[in-house]
Amino acid sequence: MKRIAIKIAKLLASPILTKELRATFRKWLFFWIFTSTLGLATIVILITAFAAYASGAHGGLSADRIGMGIFAGLTGTLSVLMIILIPGFCAAFISGERAAQSYDMLITSSLKPWEIVWGKTLTAGAYIATFLLATLPLAAMGFLYGGVTPGQILLAYLHLLATGMLIAVISICVSGMFSSVVASVIVNYIVVIGILIAQSLPALWTAGYSLIRYGPFGMSGGGLDEPLLVIINWLIYAILLIAFYIGAVNKVKPFAANRSTAVRVYSMCVTAVFLMLIMGIGLFSPGPTTADMVYTLTLVAVGGTAGLFIPFYIMLFPIEQNRQSVRILHAMYNKPRPLRLFYPGGRTGVQFTIAAVAVWYGLILALGVFPSMDSLSHDAHMATVLAAMAYAAAFLVSYALIGFLLSTTSLPQWSSRTILFAILLSNMILPWFVALMTSIGETGRSVQDSGVVYISPVGAMGALNRSPDSKEFGWIAVSIIFHVAIVVVLGAIAIARAAVIRDRHMKAMAAMPLNDQPPVPLLVPVAGGEPRIPPNAPPAGI
Amino acid sequence: MIQVRNLWMYFGRFAALRDVSFHVKQGDVFGFIGPNGAGKTTTIRILATLLEPTQGRAFVAGKCVVNHPEAVRSVIGYMPDYFGVYRGLTVREYLDFFAGAYKIERAKRPKVVQNVMELTDLVQIADKDAATLSKGMKQRLCLAKTLINDPKVLILDEPAAGLDPRARIELRDLIKELARMGKTILISSHILTELSDMCNTVGIIEQGQMLVSGDIKSIMASINPYIKFNIKLGGQPGNVTAHLAGMAGIVRAEQTDNTLVVEVDGDESVVGVVVQTLVGRGVMVLGVEREQRNLEHLFMHITQGRLA
Numbered sequence: 048m049k050r051i052a053i054k055i056a057k058l059l060a061s062p063i064l065t066k067e068l069r070a071t072f073r074k075w076l077f078f079w080i081f082t083s084t085l086g087l088a089t090i091v092i093l094i095t096a097f098a099a100y101a102s103g104a105h106g107g108l109s110a111d112r113i114g115m116g117i118f119a120g121l122t123g124t125l126s127v128l129m130i131i132l133i134p135g136f137c138a139a140f141i142s143g144e145r146a147a148q149s150y151d152m153l154i155t156s157s158l159k160p161w162e163i164v165w166g167k168t169l170t171a172g173a174y175i176a177t178f179l180l181a182t183l184p185l186a187a188m189g190f191l192y193g194g195v196t197p198g199q200i201l202l203a204y205l206h207l208l209a210t211g212m213l214i215a216v217i218s219i220c221v222s223g224m225f226s227s228v229v230a231s232v233i234v235n236y237i238v239v240i241g242i243l244i245a246q247s248l249p250a251l252w253t254a255g256y257s258l259i260r261y262g263p264f265g266m267s268g269g270g271l272d273e274p275l276l277v278i279i280n281w282l283i284y285a286i287l288l289i290a291f292y293i294g295a296v297n298k299v300k301p302f303a304a305n306r307s308t309a310v311r312v313y314s315m316c317v318t319a320v321f322l323m324l325i326m327g328i329g330l331f332s333p334g335p336t337t338a339d340m341v342y343t344l345t346l347v348a349v350g351g352t353a354g355l356f357i358p359f360y361i362m363l364f365p366i367e368q369n370r371q372s373v374r375i376l377h378a379m380y381n382k383p384r385p386l387r388l389f390y391p392g393g394r395t396g397v398q399f400t401i402a403a404v405a406v407w408y409g410l411i412l413a414l415g416v417f418p419s420m421d422s423l424s425h426d427a428h429m430a431t432v433l434a435a436m437a438y439a440a441a442f443l444v445s446y447a448l449i450g451f452l453l454s455t456t457s458l459p460q461w462s463s464r465t466i467l468f469a470i471l472l473s474n475m476i477l478p479w480f481v482a483l484m485t486s487i488g489e490t491g492r493s494v495q496d497s498g499v500v501y502i503s504p505v506g507a508m509g510a511l512n513r514s515p516d517s518k519e520f521g522w523i524a525v526s527i528i529f530h531v532a533i534v535v536v537l538g539a540i541a542i543a544r545a546a547v548i549r550d551r552h553m554k555a556m557a558a559m560p561l562n563d564q565p566p567v568p569l570l571v572p573v574a575g576g577e578p579r580i581p582p583n584a585p586p587a588g589i
Numbered sequence: 590m591i592q593v594r595n596l597w598m599y600f601g602r603f604a605a606l607r608d609v610s611f612h613v614k615q616g617d618v619f620g621f622i623g624p625n626g627a628g629k630t631t632t633i634r635i636l637a638t639l640l641e642p643t644q645g646r647a648f649v650a651g652k653c654v655v656n657h658p659e660a661v662r663s664v665i666g667y668m669p670d671y672f673g674v675y676r677g678l679t680v681r682e683y684l685d686f687f688a689g690a691y692k693i694e695r696a697k698r699p700k701v702v703q704n705v706m707e708l709t710d711l712v713q714i715a716d717k718d719a720a721t722l723s724k725g726m727k728q729r730l731c732l733a734k735t736l737i738n739d740p741k742v743l744i745l746d747e748p749a750a751g752l753d754p755r756a757r758i759e760l761r762d763l764i765k766e767l768a769r770m771g772k773t774i775l776i777s778s779h780i781l782t783e784l785s786d787m788c789n790t791v792g793i794i795e796q797g798q799m800l801v802s803g804d805i806k807s808i809m810a811s812i813n814p815y816i817k818f819n820i821k822l823g824g825q826p827g828n829v830t831a832h833l834a835g836m837a838g839i840v841r842a843e844q845t846d847n848t849l850v851v852e853v854d855g856d857e858s859v860v861g862v863v864v865q866t867l868v869g870r871g872v873m874v875l876g877v878e879r880e881q882r883n884l885e886h887l888f889m890h891i892t893q894g895r896l897a
Binding site: 060062063065066069070071073074147148149151152153154155156157158159301302 | 634638640655658659665667669672673675678686687688690695731738
């Protein structure tokens with residue numbers, strides 16, 4: 048117990064926290080931002096309170112409802128303020144170190160990358176906690192009218208703290224991607240607002256069971272009286288927080304080596320947690336039948352494979368491979384194995400990937416499909432689920448290969464990633480656009496009537512969820528074949544491309560410009576024995 | 590203490606380092622010399638565990654910089670060519686932060702910080718905002734930060750860049766003091782005069798290739814083993830090289846007006862014989878000057894001014 052206490056004390060005594068608190072909290076800018084934000088929150092709460100009071104005075108609302116209204120107004124205002132403030136505050140945490148040219152000194156100290164990110168996270172936590180503590184007197188206004196218990200306030204504040212920490216870790220991760228603070232700030236806001244919007248996307252996959260409230264910011268201002276909602280929200284928070292924390296640590300690491308291991312392990316963990324999470328929703332939520340719900344959510348889980356793996360796994364490929372492919376190419380000079388190029392981690396990478404996918408699909412089958420298959424109330428069958436899995440697998444591997452192919456070009460990392468995102472978005476949107484164009488002017492014809500939408504992942508998953516008819520199944524089969532074809536073609540191109548790069552490197556090495564004017568031969572033997580003469584250099588003495 | 594073996598570093602298709610190898614023994618002060626863009630900073634960043642080489646290996650205190658970066662970081666003090674200080678922190682707080690970052694116990698930190706401030710002469714400005722310091726003082730502060738974990742190896746990348754002459758001399762003295770304390774120092778610079786005073790070994794790199802590395806005296810001797818003298822002549826000396834023909838120990842003799850350049854194989858006694866001969870032939874000798882061989886000569890002789 049004492050050991051644990053010592054470890055926790057050590058974790059909290061981060062030198063980064065001390066430094067950041069000293070440097071940040073002393074600034075006048077911080078004081079003014081902090082004060083004006085509190086002032087703004089106070090004004091909004093006072094307006095809410097007066098509006099509620101005026102409404103209550105005319106007999107519109109009971110005192111309990113007025114108190115609850117003030118409290119909901121406060122939590123909503125604080126959520127919005129945190130979304131506005133925290134990305135801006137945390138955007139400079141890593142990018143600011145790079146911009147100020149202090150990053151190299153920090154990274155060459157004895158602090159490990161995770162400790163640096165931990166220190167920054169603690170700083171954000173201190174900032175958020177200070178901000179929330181300062182607003183507690185405003186929360187007390189809810190007590191004037193009743194209807195709010197101290198437990199609710201505590202829960203709401205814990206949720207706000209968790210929300211703030213999630214935004215902070217996302218911002219630190221994004222900050223790690225940039226050397227410019229301005230770019231980091233802009234992208235931070237885009238990402239946070241994007242997550243805010245993306246939380247409504249699961250509703251597209253589910254047939255009538257809106258998951259809109261099961262998101263990072265889903266229950267701000269309400270839903271605190273539903274324990275399941277709170278647990279699910281915090282689980283989602285934990286998944287995202289760990290994902291972005293690993294992402295941030297990876298961004299801080301100076302070497303590309305071993306960056307992917309944590310991501311791969313995490314992919315497996317998140318697979319299990321995500322699956323259990325959706326099973327939990329299926330088992331505890333009201334619905335037509337539990338089995339139907341499990342079936343529906345199993346398909347969501349299959350769709351989630353692509354949704355989770357692409358940002359956390361595949362999108363990291365171009366970054367890693369750009370750095371590692373040269374090393375692998377050098378290794379190939381001695382031992383040519385073109386297939387190794389598919390995974391930057393070599394054999395270990397393949398093993399991790401296979402394990403992750405096996406665990407993922409194994410859990411889906413074991414927990415989701417088999418136990419409930421007998422009691423399904425509609426005409427869904429095993430073939431549908433297997434088709435969904437095949438679809439997701441083909442989708443994943445094809446994007447992994449596109450990512451790899453891009454990494455073998457000399458494009459900058461950001462261009463590779465942007466192209467990959469563009470291809471992904473085209474795949475998502477283009478079939479819908481084509482279907483929309485073909486259905487214009489045809490009365491009574493919807494976009495779904497054109498089978499082409501089933502090439503899109505969203506269309507395919509949507510159809511699978513509705514127990515598709517034979518025509519829709521046909522289109523989904525076309526989509527799977529399409530993705531498999533991409534895998535085969537890109538695989539062939541990748542191997543050919545690897546050979547081309549290798550040859551080009553060998554030619555470049557053979558015709559180095561130094562050979563035009565040979566340098567002075569080495570005069571003194573270097574460490575390790577024989578002096579090394581550059582290739583094609585003239586004999587010593589010239 | 591530092592071993593670099595066959596290091597290659599590619600940035601895209603550009604080879605910044607090509608098969609670079611050298612070693613630095615314990616207690617050596619190694620001057621890493623080369624023109625801009627030669628690959629000095631790339632090599633240093635690999636040694637400081639900030640870059641992963643494309644191929645080849647580098648070891649500091651026997652630890653591989655790629656496989657054991659944390660072990661390497663604990664024994665090195667790295668001073669980058671460009672660095673920033675944190676706004677809002679005093680000099681003492683800045684050093685205290687890095688003492689914490691190097692996992693020095695909280696109780697010991699004040700003493701450690703005080704010691705490095707005394708060594709680097711920063712005590713007078715201990716409570717000054719680090720961001721308001723002059724360039725020279727910031728360099729000192731960075732060097733103090735580099736020393737905070739009492740590293741065995743100091744890796745200093747252009748530590749004197751941008752300093753005025755006084756600050757440069759003070760920094761040089763400080764580095765000499767550190768060398769006396771037994772630290773192994775790798776220092777990069779293209780200001781050769783400042784290096785020649787403090788380095789006992791050098792490595793010259795150009796266009797990503799290590800042209801020469803090792804002990805300065807050995808390198809000098811291997812490049813040109815002869816001693817060169819400039820003999821100034823008075824009056825109308827005429828052609829005096831004819832008087833020296835066939836004289837033992839003379840490798841080369843060239844005359845330009847009143848200056849005679851003689852290269853001798855052997856010690857200074859040979860030039861004494863030359864002077865004696867000239868005086869005996871009625872030639873007026875005004876002075877004899879031995880040409881000093883320094884790092885500048887070595888650098889100019891070895892490098893060809895190519896840009897990477």
